[in-house]
Amino acid sequence: MSATIINGKELAHKLKAEMSKEVAQMKANGIVPHLTVILIGDNPASKSYVNGKRKASTETGISSEVIELPVSTTESELLKQIDQLNNDEAVHGILVQLPLPDHIDEQHIIEAISPEKDVDGFHPVNIGRMMTGQDTFLPCTPFGILTMLKSFDVEIEGKHAVIVGRSNIVGKPVGQLLLNENATVTYCHSRTESLLDYTRSADILIAAIGKPHFIKAEHLKKGAVVIDVGINRQEDGKLTGDVDFDGVLDKVSYITPVPRGVGPMTITMLLKNTIKAAKGLAESER
Numbered sequence: 001m002s003a004t005i006i007n008g009k010e011l012a013h014k015l016k017a018e019m020s021k022e023v024a025q026m027k028a029n030g031i032v033p034h035l036t037v038i039l040i041g042d043n044p045a046s047k048s049y050v051n052g053k054r055k056a057s058t059e060t061g062i063s064s065e066v067i068e069l070p071v072s073t074t075e076s077e078l079l080k081q082i083d084q085l086n087n088d089e090a091v092h093g094i095l096v097q098l099p100l101p102d103h104i105d106e107q108h109i110i111e112a113i114s115p116e117k118d119v120d121g122f123h124p125v126n127i128g129r130m131m132t133g134q135d136t137f138l139p140c141t142p143f144g145i146l147t148m149l150k151s152f153d154v155e156i157e158g159k160h161a162v163i164v165g166r167s168n169i170v171g172k173p174v175g176q177l178l179l180n181e182n183a184t185v186t187y188c189h190s191r192t193e194s195l196l197d198y199t200r201s202a203d204i205l206i207a208a209i210g211k212p213h214f215i216k217a218e219h220l221k222k223g224a225v226v227i228d229v230g231i232n233r234q235e236d237g238k239l240t241g242d243v244d245f246d247g248v249l250d251k252v253s254y255i256t257p258v259p260r261g262v263g264p265m266t267i268t269m270l271l272k273n274t275i276k277a278a279k280g281l282a283e284s285e286r
């Protein structure tokens, strides 16, 4: 059986072209979608992700701005900055790049962002809306994964989706979105006993662990759909996923590569959410 490789970069490219047209139309009506990203400190990985976001915004015609703050920034200074952006009508989306320095409480920051500008979909109000199946900003990585599965007509309803990883930004919400699509969902994590028993029964396996090549052929059922969320930097500087891509290729029906898989889709969904935020504001102004 030959596997289909779900190329996230190509799909992202296609979606960005569609969004460019939408943005042009919005601009013609006097609305310029604007995203503000706050980057604290000089973590090279964070800088590189933020650059990717800036580049993709420009490509789509979305106006973006990056506020770079020193690692010494206090929580109250950051809260003040967020308050200003919440009250700035020209700003539609606010994203605070994670992780934050240890002296800043991540949850305080996430909850300070207005839910109407929370294009990451991390605010508890938006998480609650997602859980109850309401219209909201979906968290970008899970939203990107769902978009990939749907674009490739992967059947979700009734299927067993196994998520390895339970973080608030990837594992938990991706499980919820798949549940909303009528999958049967199992969450696994570092305390799971006999992980193989679960992963081997997965029709759809989502790997969001952060350990290079953790998922191997022995973990999988033949014909499984594998989504690799992991982004791990190797010694040679190259990126690799949580799945042993070459080792499992013969066994799977669909698989996402790293790089050019989930990562570019995450950024694309951020742009989609920013457009949605700009539209939401326009509607309330009418």
Ligand SMILES: NC(=O)C1=CN([C@@H]2O[C@H](COP(=O)(O)OP(=O)(O)OC[C@H]3O[C@@H](n4cnc5c(N)ncnc54)[C@H](OP(=O)(O)O)[C@@H]3O)[C@@H](O)[C@H]2O)C=CC1
Binding pocket: 141, 164, 165, 166, 167, 168, 169, 170, 171, 188, 189, 190, 191, 192, 195, 208, 209, 210, 211, 229, 230, 231, 232, 262, 263, 264, 266
């Ligand atoms: N492509 C993209 O757009 C994005 C990629 N990422 C990448 O995805 C990966 C995961 O990110 P994130 O969710 O933030 O990571 P976290 O470190 O927050 O979560 C990792 C999860 O993996 C679980 N885990 C760790 N070891 C094992 C094990 N041996 N067996 C089973 N489960 C295990 C942990 O369990 P426990 O809860 O018990 O500790 C935890 O739930 C990273 O590589 C990250 O860089 C992240 C965000 C976006």
Ligand SMILES: Nc1nc(=O)c2c([nH]1)NC[C@@H]1CN(c3ccc(C(=O)N[C@@H](CCC(=O)O)C(=O)O)cc3)C=[N+]21
Binding pocket: 048, 049, 052, 095, 096, 097, 098, 099, 120, 140, 141, 231, 239, 258, 259, 260, 261, 262, 263, 264, 266, 267
């Ligand atoms: N508030 C917040 N929101 C986030 O969405 C967020 C965050 N913080 N912190 C870090 C994680 C990670 N993340 C990625 C985005 C794009 C790629 C991506 O585009 N990766 C490319 C490769 C990029 C490269 O070569 O460096 C790829 O996989 O092909 C990866 C990872 C968003 N995150």
